[in-house]
Amino acid sequence: MFVAALALIAVQIVVRSVVAFSGDFYWDDLILISRSGELPALSTEFLFYDHDGHLMPAAFLVAWLSTAAAPLSWTVPAVTLVVGQALASLAVLRILRLLVGTRPVLLLPLVFYLFSPLTLPSFAWWAAGLNSLPMQIALAWVAGDAIRLCRTGRARFAVSGAVVTALSLAFFEKSILVPVVAFAVVALAYRVDGIERPIRTALDRGKALWIPLAVVVALWAATYLHFTHSRLVFPSATQTAGLAHHGTSLGLVPTLLGGPWSWDRWPPSPPWATPPTVLVVLGWAAVAAALVWSLRYRQRTVGVWVSMAVYVAVSEAAMILTRSGPDTAYELAQTLRYVADSAVVIAIGWALIVRAPRRPAVRPLPRPRPVFIVGLVALFVASSLWSTATFVQRWRDNPTVDYLANGRAALAANQETPMLDQPASIYVLLPVAFPHNMASRIFGPLHDRPEFGRSTNYLQVFDDSGHLIPGAVVRIRSIGQGPVPECGYRIENDPVDLPLDGPLIDWEWTAQLNYFASTDGTIEVSLNRSGDTVTVPVQAGLNQAFVRLLGAGDGIRVRPVTPGLELCIGAGPVGAVGPAPEAGS
Incomplete structure (x- = not known):
């Protein structure tokens, strides 16, 4: 089973590589490039910048290194995405093996994590991937370290867990949930195993990890509060319900069956899921069937379901409290990137349900034939790959690609003529991104270009496709x-x-x-x-x-x-x- 699992990961990496190299820079990516070309890598101003509520010094550092290595070249960012995805997939495989062993059932939650489109939008967008992928790695790895520590008592798992948590927080503030998930996984594993007082046992056996994690979180929280400004808003009940509905029924639930199958986009916005009604209904039916089955035939699984639901609710609450406003479109919740890390939690939750013992007093269901299970898995993978293909079609509809390519070529051919600075096309970056929407910031890291100055003897402007035309x-x-x-x-x-x-x-x-x-x-x-x-x-x-x-x-x-x-x-x-x-x- 371990070889089969590695083979599935290899297939996923091939698919995700196609996705990554089919993309290019988009929106916040250009802001990362602008700041990387403008500021020293190790300056406080660069690393601890409040990026729309995100504190992400490690992500900024990766962006700086990528920009320094190959300015405005998509190859390096694409490689970072693929490497990050590979590490996340291996970390998920590790935690699933720790929970269910190497039984064939291991492949079911693994296949869900590997191919579900739930993680697709946050993977394809470099700026989002620099947040999401390290957190996915940490969710799985630190939970695995917590299990190993509680089983063996070896201090190296406490050190590893604390270091990985600190690193993930340096990429994404939402990683503050990593210690909570790690503790919940240990406590729920004890609960489904029938161990008395599972919470107390998890606290006692894992305190070598929980204490340093508390220190890491406290230090990070102080840093976050010092360098960022609160963006909390309290929307109306109508808007809250609308965003929650769109994020759950039209966003997350269809991905449980490999959806959404189709996507829509209004450039320069990112794609959002547009599942057909039948897929939404089938998704909720699948959730209900899985819930009924696990409660009837498996012992002590209520806590697992509650924990998964709470995690999704917290993710959506964070989106609603920080991203809603009078002009917020409900489609924002359908972009999936705010709940992408839920894929790791759902895979772990499913493994915990499988780990739970059967109810002895309930007549078991007939064991399904292997060909039936394989068929369902194949349908899920096919559904997911179709959703992936339709996403790539929408993601390629990105005016930034031609704008950057034409701009690079035009600047390289006009190196002797100074350029007056000017904003980029509104289809690339809106004026709200000022000053990072300025041509001098976007193209600044390039070597083969003219100087951007306050005067020129020949006036040129970029058109919406990035060509230089007389001004x-x-x-x-x-x-x-x-x-x-x-x-x-x-x-x-x-x-x-x-x-x-x-x-x-x-x-x-x-x-x-x-x-x-x-x-x-x-x-x-x-x-x-x-x-x-x-x-x-x-x-x-x-x-x-x-x-x-x-x-x-x-x-x-x-x-x-x-x-x-x-x-x-x-x-x-x-x-x-x-x-x-x-x-x-």
Whole structure:
């Protein structure tokens, strides 16, 4: 059975490798890359950043190493996902062997964990996988260490359990549930084995692990509360019920039968499960049948069912309390990533039910034929693989892929021309991600690219597919022709204010300076009321400079820096940057 289990894991890794290498960066992945290219790896600002309520220094460090090794290359992240999945699967196999031995029944909960689409969305998305996979590893591994410690008394299992828990907390704050699950597994195993006072026995035999786990959790909690801000919200009863229904009936339950079979997506959102009604009904029927069977034919399994239900409820409660709001769509709960780790708990729960002794006073059901069991398992795997295939189709509908590929190629071909910074397409990152949605942050880690600066002599912008196209300043205000015939505004030694035809509020503006320079040199440009100063290189002759200015004013102040530099500046627009008319046509 052990060889068969390893073979099943190998098949799962092949399937998940196809999923991983079919994907690419998405949303939060780009935020990880932005921060990795901007900050030192071992700085507090980098490692202990409050990422939308997540404290995940180890995940940030993995992202930094991946970005440093191969900037904007999907290969390294895909490998980290596959390796993480392999470790999680082996950890689940270990805990299942500890609970049920190497009997053929071991394969049933293992197959569920390996192929259920419940873990699929959090696996395919790199940022989510950096959270979820270490936690899945820890849930299974630390529970296994707790069982081994209570059986053998060997201190190395206490050390291993504490270290793995600390590491998982460094990836994902939800790993605070790892010690709770480990204790529950030991206590429930004692309960189904008929040991008196199972909770007290678990406490006594495992205290060498529980004490260091308590210290680890306390230290982590203090760190978490110091570096993060509370995002707890208390939604209405209607929204709570809606999210719970969508997360359970339309999310988790269909995956118990290999569903959801189909997915929907509104880019840039991630895919969510859209199971047919018949699958939802069959899923609940399967849960009810399993519950009735276990309560009638197995002893002392009520606690196992309650524990699994509580774990799912806690996961959904965490989602509702931290992610709900007036504009929250119920489909959020159908993305499955908030309950992905429940796959480990369900597999362990099923193993505990199988471990429980039969009720002696109840006539047993006829033993099903092996071919029948194999057929059901094959149907589940086929259903899961179909759900996996339809998920990959939706996941590939990712505009970020072309945007990054085209952007890399365009920047590599234009390394000599400085670029004005600009936000990425809204189909890649929405403005709420600022400043990580800026092109300088996303493409910053690349080596073959131009400099992103505050000025350029040739204005280019990225279109929604990542191609560089000619840009233009969309007029809000204008610089007039100036008083000097055939020159406009003459600038020699002192600063000169170029009046605008109206005031500008405190904001980010781009000025198009059409100039004639007597020689190569530099000038300083700013708005005349507030804001910083930009140093702009100029070239001899008739040229243009596009300058990004921050501040407010009713004029553009220009001061020569290079001795002997003289300029004539003509009329030009000041405003926002967009595609040039011929580029957008």
